[in-house]
Amino acid sequence: MCRKLEFEQHSRGQALKDHVFKTIFVLDEEICRINCYLESKCISYNFDLRLVDNKHRCELSDSDHRLHPDDLQPENNFIYCTSKNHCSKNPCPLNKNCQNGFGDKGYRCQCHTGYTGEACDQCKKRIFTFNKIMPIIFHLVVWVKLNTIDACFRTRDENYGVFSIPQAGVIGAFKLVHLSGTLVCFNGNPTSYWGCQSSDYGSKTLMTFISHSDQKSILLPRPNLTQIGGPYCDNQRLYTYKLNGFNDVSPEIIFNTSSDPLQVTLDQQFWIWYGQDMADCSESNNGGESCVDVFGWYI
Ligand SMILES: [Ca+2]
Ligand SMILES: [Ca+2]
Numbered sequence: 001m002c003r004k005l006e007f008e009q010h011s012r013g014q015a016l017k018d019h020v021f022k023t024i025f026v027l028d029e030e031i032c033r034i035n036c037y038l039e040s041k042c043i044s045y046n047f048d049l050r051l052v053d054n055k056h057r058c059e060l061s062d063s064d065h066r067l068h069p070d071d072l073q074p075e076n077n078f079i080y081c082t083s084k085n086h087c088s089k090n091p092c093p094l095n096k097n098c099q100n101g102f103g104d105k106g107y108r109c110q111c112h113t114g115y116t117g118e119a120c121d122q123c124k125k126r127i128f129t130f131n132k133i134m135p136i137i138f139h140l141v142v143w144v145k146l147n148t149i150d151a152c153f154r155t156r157d158e159n160y161g162v163f164s165i166p167q168a169g170v171i172g173a174f175k176l177v178h179l180s181g182t183l184v185c186f187n188g189n190p191t192s193y194w195g196c197q198s199s200d201y202g203s204k205t206l207m208t209f210i211s212h213s214d215q216k217s218i219l220l221p222r223p224n225l226t227q228i229g230g231p232y233c234d235n236q237r238l239y240t241y242k243l244n245g246f247n248d249v250s251p252e253i254i255f256n257t258s259s260d261p262l263q264v265t266l267d268q269q270f271w272i273w274y275g276q277d278m279a280d281c282s283e284s285n286n287g288g289e290s291c292v293d294v295f296g297w298y299i
Contacts, residue, residue: 005037005101006084015046015075016082019063025055029079032058036083040099044082046075064088095120135245138254143175143295151294153208153272155183155286161272162213163294165264172258172299174210174220176272176292178251183288185276193290195240195248195275204229204240205248207275208290210255216278219262219270220255230275233282239275261299 022039026032029047035058036042044064048057064082065072072080086106087098096109111120146163153161178193185196185207195207204227210220218228221243228241246253272292276282 003037003040003101004106007033007081008084009082011072011080013074013076013078014072014080015059015078016044016061016063016065016068016080017071017073019044019061019068019071020046020059021062022060024058024060025052026058027055029056029058029081032056033081036060037101040102041097043085043087043100044080047079047081049077049079134256134258138173138175138256138297141173141297144298146174146294146296147292150179150291151272152181152289152291153274154277154289155185155274156277156283159277159289160211160274161292163270163272165266165268165270165296167298168264168266169298170261170263171296172256172261173297174255174257175295175297176208176253176255177295179291179293181289181291183274183290184286185282186285187287191288192248194246194250194253197248200231201240202242204242206243206246206253207240207248208253209239209273209275209278211271211273211278213269213271215271216273218278220257222255222257222260224260230279230281233279235280237279237281239279239281241275258297258299264296 021041024035032045032047036045039060041062042060044061046059064085066085066088083100085100087100091107092098092109096111099108099110102108114124116122116124146165151161151163153159182191182193184191185198190197195205197205209218211217212219218238221241226241226243228238230238230240233239243253276286
């Protein structure tokens with residue numbers, strides 16, 4: 001629907017206070033006015049005649065001096081300009097917002113955000129996806145600490161971390177929380193908690209894995225929920241990955257297993273590996289140690 005906005009009043013040396021919803025910097029007043037036209041809730045604007053970096057300050061307001069006469073105040077160097085406000089007599093029902101300059105009557109009534117329908121009593125459709133929901137769920141669930149002492153892993157020479165399961169059950173996610181220490185995947189590279197910051201790996205900068213004990217093979221993260229890969233290993237073993245929502249210096253990382261939960265038994269032991277150490281790949285130039293707490297979400 002086209003909008004028709006009639007700008008009718010100009011006053012120099014004044015500005016409307018406390019109703020600015022957007023501030024922009026423009027070349028001239030005409031562009032300020034056009035922006036007010038384009039913003040459906042704009043009713044008036046304040047325009048600063050002074051130049052800052054060759055631009056003028058343009059403040060868009062969602063009200064005017066008719067509705068708030070006390071808010072129109074002296075302001076040197078400003079111009080205040082308002083449009084004919086068809087919303088000034090509050091023509092819309094309480095459950096709708098009035099938008100000026102639309103339709104034959106000069107205004108239209110719109111439902112408040114999130115509602116729709118003739119009476120504005122129906123919720124708008126909102127689409128939730130698995131990736132949007134899971135961080136909320138992980139924030140709300142009860143996490144059980146699995147390790148009794150800090151689980152520390154190094155980057156070379158089979159120096160994996162260890163933790164054991166304190167109660168049998170089914171685990172829907174593992175959370176590793178960084179406690180101390182940093183890692184590097186080659187000398188001079190930025191330090192990391194979980195992997196390696198290097199353009200060689202693109203977005204696959206995470207290298208922290210969980211394996212069953214006595215096994216040097218990836219248990220977590222689940223290969224179907226992440227992108228595991230790596231450019232350098234001759235032995236074709238995988239050792240680096242991308243995990244949506246996390247990077248190699250995130251305070252924590254979460255391995256979601258809820259779609260394929262992991263049955264665990266009392267005292268079952270797991271190992272935490274640095275990927276290059278697990279894959280026996282490019283170990284000699286690695287360094288550092290990362291210590292973590294491990295939590296499980298029992299489902
Ligand atoms: Ca190794
Ligand atoms: Ca290395």
